[in-house]
Amino acid sequence: MLTQEDLRITSLGPRKLLSPLRHLREGPRSFVPDDRRVMYHIEYCGDEIVNPLGFEKAGPREQLYFDPAECRAAIVTCGGLCPGLNNIIRNLYYKLHGDYGVPTILGIRNGYLGLNPELGREPFPLTDSVVEQIHHQGGTILGTSRGPQDARVMVDYLESLGVNLFFPIGGDGTQKGAHLIAQEIERRGLKIAVVGVPKTIDNDIKFCYRSFGYLSAVSEAETVIDRAHVEAKSTPRGVGLVKLMGREAGFIAAAATIASGEVNFTLIPEAPFSLDELLPAIGRRLDKRDHAVIVVAEGAGQDLIDHEQGRDKSGNRKLGDIGPFLKQAITDHFNEVGKPAAVKYFDPSYYIRSVQANAADSLLCEMFARCAAHAALAGKTDLFIGLWNNRPVHVPLRVSVGQVKRMEPARDLWSAVLATTGQEKW
Numbered sequence: 001m002l003t004q005e006d007l008r009i010t011s012l013g014p015r016k017l018l019s020p021l022r023h024l025r026e027g028p029r030s031f032v033p034d035d036r037r038v039m040y041h042i043e044y045c046g047d048e049i050v051n052p053l054g055f056e057k058a059g060p061r062e063q064l065y066f067d068p069a070e071c072r073a074a075i076v077t078c079g080g081l082c083p084g085l086n087n088i089i090r091n092l093y094y095k096l097h098g099d100y101g102v103p104t105i106l107g108i109r110n111g112y113l114g115l116n117p118e119l120g121r122e123p124f125p126l127t128d129s130v131v132e133q134i135h136h137q138g139g140t141i142l143g144t145s146r147g148p149q150d151a152r153v154m155v156d157y158l159e160s161l162g163v164n165l166f167f168p169i170g171g172d173g174t175q176k177g178a179h180l181i182a183q184e185i186e187r188r189g190l191k192i193a194v195v196g197v198p199k200t201i202d203n204d205i206k207f208c209y210r211s212f213g214y215l216s217a218v219s220e221a222e223t224v225i226d227r228a229h230v231e232a233k234s235t236p237r238g239v240g241l242v243k244l245m246g247r248e249a250g251f252i253a254a255a256a257t258i259a260s261g262e263v264n265f266t267l268i269p270e271a272p273f274s275l276d277e278l279l280p281a282i283g284r285r286l287d288k289r290d291h292a293v294i295v296v297a298e299g300a301g302q303d304l305i306d307h308e309q310g311r312d313k314s315g316n317r318k319l320g321d322i323g324p325f326l327k328q329a330i331t332d333h334f335n336e337v338g339k340p341a342a343v344k345y346f347d348p349s350y351y352i353r354s355v356q357a358n359a360a361d362s363l364l365c366e367m368f369a370r371c372a373a374h375a376a377l378a379g380k381t382d383l384f385i386g387l388w389n390n391r392p393v394h395v396p397l398r399v400s401v402g403q404v405k406r407m408e409p410a411r412d413l414w415s416a417v418l419a420t421t422g423q424e425k426w
């Protein structure tokens with residue numbers, strides 16, 4: 001259970017400088033339509049908390065800490081690609097520059113690498129023409145990277161750039177890095193707000209019910225499963241085998257299974273399985289219906305594969321390739337029992353995460369970016385924008401760091417998978 005102390009949001013100081021309403025009336029934004037000013041008024045939500053855990057609700061504050069006209073913002077995108085990164089960049093730009101009037105928004109290139117001036121390329125200023133069309137593209141116009149950088153070096157650089165609003169967009173690794181940066185800023189007594197936006201197609205960030213990009217990736221995955229189903233049905237004893245991303249959590253595999261409705265076996269990292277049980281179960285399905293569709297998350301069945309243990313640059317564990325392993329195991333097994341199966345293997349891999357955001361994710365991105373801008377200008381720091389009880393909330397980074405979200409086999413989503421596939425367990 002989280003305590004009040006856990007949930008306390010760090011603030012750079014008392015908020016009294018400017019009210020957004022006053023600022024919008026007086027500010028130099030001739031292109032802000034009048035109705036946006038009204039929207040601010042309606043949107044204003046104060047420091048209300050959202051139960052049951054007690055997160056503070058995200059959104060505009062009555063008073064700002066920073067004078068937007070004197071601010072400099074920087075955005076960085078880190079880790080793997082995710083649909084919606086460009087939407088976040090674009091919406092942050094429009095909110096900060098277009099609505100609040102922050103004069104300069106810098107794009108940091110290639111993740112935290114771009115905050116090390118010895119190694120990275122120089123940041124560039126975002127402009128209307130730079131961001132105008134980017135939400136139609138997958139990826140991130142800023143580039144990304146994995147691998148650690150020294151928080152002291154990054155803070156030195158942010159300070160030298162004159163940045164006081166900093167937005168790290170990334171997964172749990174990025175948010176851990178953001179927390180170290182925020183702590184270093186606090187140690188030095190600097191006035192730089194650090195407000196993260198959680199990103200991952202894997203949807204495994206704690207206190208964020210749905211991360212942006214997840215549903216776009218699921219949609220793409222569903223298309224591949226449907227193709228695998230067509231292949232499997234078109235040949236005697238056909239097996240469509242689809243490997244999907246999901247290093248530690250099976251949310252993509254589970255949701256794509258349910259969306260497709262054509263999967264017979266779903267295998268996820270959170271539910272260990274044995275070949276002794278799985279292969280005969282596939283056999284029973286083939287005897288009955290002559291085809292089977294299997295979805296496996298890349299982190300599933302790792303205990304079955306002999307592979308080199310190791311870590312990537314960011315410290316994420318390296319996985320053995322479960323797809324070809326399963327393909328071989330299924331092929332060998334049915335050859336051995338004298339009833340060969342035709343296994344068609346699909347590995348959509350990066351394909352599902354390099355697409356542009358779908359409508360649902362575009363909406364989420366707009367909300368996350370808007371809330372991040374409000375929080376930073378209000379002087380809130382060392383937090384990310386989460387989604388809790390269907391509301392955007394402020395999640396202190398010290399609370400989220402080290403916490404992970406996993407599918408719980410006893411919960412609804414997994415029950416829905418079992419009901420959809422008809423598989424007995426796993």
Ligand SMILES: Nc1ncnc2c1ncn2[C@@H]1O[C@H](COP(=O)(O)OP(=O)(O)OP(=O)(O)O)[C@@H](O)[C@H]1O
Pocket residue numbers: 078079080081111112113145146147148149170171172173174175176177178180199200201202313314315316
């Ligand atoms: N514990 C940590 N402390 C400081 N920085 C970290 C930490 N873990 C990861 N990072 C840094 O954060 C950045 C992104 O981390 P990582 O590559 O793990 O991606 P991620 O943000 O977790 O996203 P994804 O979901 O794509 O894996 C990298 O530059 C990495 O070095």
Ligand SMILES: O=P(O)(O)OC[C@H]1O[C@](O)(CO)[C@@H](O)[C@@H]1O
Pocket residue numbers: 079080081200201202245246247248298312353
């Ligand atoms: O090959 P990369 O870029 O390290 O990314 C792979 C990983 O990224 C993720 O999609 C998370 O973003 C994992 O599911 C996957 O293992």
